[in-house]
Amino acid sequence: MTDVTNTPTMQGEAELGDYFALMKPRVMQLVVFTALVGMLAAPTSVHPVIGFASILFIAIGAGASGALNMWWDADIDAVMRRTAKRPIPAGKVAPGEALALGVALSGLAVMMLGLAANLLAAAMLAFTIFFYAVIYSMWLKRATPQNIVIGGAAGAFPPVIGWIVATGSFSVEAWLMFALIFMWTPPHFWALALFMKSDYDDAKVPMLTVTHGRPATRRHILAYTVLLALLAVGTAFTAIGGWIYLVTALVLNALFLLGAWRIWQRDEATAEADSYLVERKFFRLSLFYLFLHFGAILVEASLRPWGLGGW
Amino acid sequence: MALRKEHEIHGRRRGLNVGVGLMLGAFVILVMVLTFVKITDTDFTRAPGTANPAPSAEATD
Numbered sequence: 001m002t003d004v005t006n007t008p009t010m011q012g013e014a015e016l017g018d019y020f021a022l023m024k025p026r027v028m029q030l031v032v033f034t035a036l037v038g039m040l041a042a043p044t045s046v047h048p049v050i051g052f053a054s055i056l057f058i059a060i061g062a063g064a065s066g067a068l069n070m071w072w073d074a075d076i077d078a079v080m081r082r083t084a085k086r087p088i089p090a091g092k093v094a095p096g097e098a099l100a101l102g103v104a105l106s107g108l109a110v111m112m113l114g115l116a117a118n119l120l121a122a123a124m125l126a127f128t129i130f131f132y133a134v135i136y137s138m139w140l141k142r143a144t145p146q147n148i149v150i151g152g153a154a155g156a157f158p159p160v161i162g163w164i165v166a167t168g169s170f171s172v173e174a175w176l177m178f179a180l181i182f183m184w185t186p187p188h189f190w191a192l193a194l195f196m197k198s199d200y201d202d203a204k205v206p207m208l209t210v211t212h213g214r215p216a217t218r219r220h221i222l223a224y225t226v227l228l229a230l231l232a233v234g235t236a237f238t239a240i241g242g243w244i245y246l247v248t249a250l251v252l253n254a255l256f257l258l259g260a261w262r263i264w265q266r267d268e269a270t271a272e273a274d275s276y277l278v279e280r281k282f283f284r285l286s287l288f289y290l291f292l293h294f295g296a297i298l299v300e301a302s303l304r305p306w307g308l309g310g311w
Numbered sequence: 312m313a314l315r316k317e318h319e320i321h322g323r324r325r326g327l328n329v330g331v332g333l334m335l336g337a338f339v340i341l342v343m344v345l346t347f348v349k350i351t352d353t354d355f356t357r358a359p360g361t362a363n364p365a366p367s368a369e370a371t372d
Contacts, residue, residue, distance in 0.1 A: 013320055013323055013324060013327075014327070015323055015326060015327060016326060016327050016330035047348055047352060049345060050345070050348060050349075053341060053345050056341075115345075116345055
């Protein structure tokens with residue numbers, strides 16, 4: 001017997017925008033920005049054309065992994081309020097088209113990055129796509145409450161790839177940028193899971209809120225935020241840091257810690273009463289948090305040629 | 312007056328075709344520019360994998 005539950009029905013032909021939506025443009029923005037910062041913070045300069053092409057191919061690779069993720073997760077996307085309007089559950093794009101687009105663009109992006117920059121950068125991009133599409137989407141997401149923790153690595157690779165585009169090798173600074181995104185991802189998504197309420201329960205995704213309960217999720221947010229703050233402030237004293245980054249990190253991490261502390265102190269009744277105001281604020285702050293940290297690294301790198309950035 | 316009324320689906324299809332065409336055109340131009348940069352930036356006088364040759368004694372004088 002065929003299960004027709006949540007099987008998307010096609011509604012006419014897709015527009016260009018629907019295919020673009022498959023590539024998760026908001027995630028691509030983060031990828032482009034962090035990869036650009038990774039590339040510009042590196043001690044070696046890159047020809048502007050090679051730099052532009054490399055960032056473009058990294059973005060296409062990220063978009064391709066987004067399309068593969070949407071292909072694989074179409075069933076749970078249809079159940080969750082937040083994702084029900086995505087092109088596949090909305091019936092605008094057929095699952096097979098998303099798969100074809102994801103595979104084709106992955107191959108194109110990896111091959112072109114190898115030609116434009118270097119083979120190590122291309123290999124890292126291929127690994128990132130594999131990590132996001134296979135390790136996270138196909139395996140971890142539905143298997144363990146640590147899905148977000150380990151899967152967060154996929155979103156953390158772009159600055160490392162950007163650094164490799166410039167230098168052709170790994171370095172401690174690149175891995176610090178990786179660690180910043182890696183440690184930021186769990187509190188960011190757990191805050192979202194707290195106020196999205198039943199979304200993950202309905203989709204049977206084993207988020208921490210579902211498997212360990214909401215009080216445990218609140219404790220985890222605080223613990224990860226403390227570790228993140230230590231890492232973020234510590235990065236100020238490395239080669240990619242400086243006064244501007246230090247001040248930015250101190251202010252943002254004080255605010256982030258305060259938010260995490262307030263989340264930890266609340267119970268569900270209090271949160272329900274004000275429609276998860278504190279959790280929503282924390283989630284919004286988390287978006288600025290990452291953008292401003294990487295922005296500060298970029299400012300430090302931009303000032304360095306004039307002898308102003310860094311220590 | 313047009314002989315046939317254009318269906319909404321034709322407009323949508325044209326938008327998709329034009330969009331894909333423009334992207335392919337941009338991709339071709341990017342590959343051309345990238346090739347030009349790679350060729351002009353590469354020192355073909357030296358064997359692959361070797362370091363820059365040491366400056367000769369005359370050049371340093």
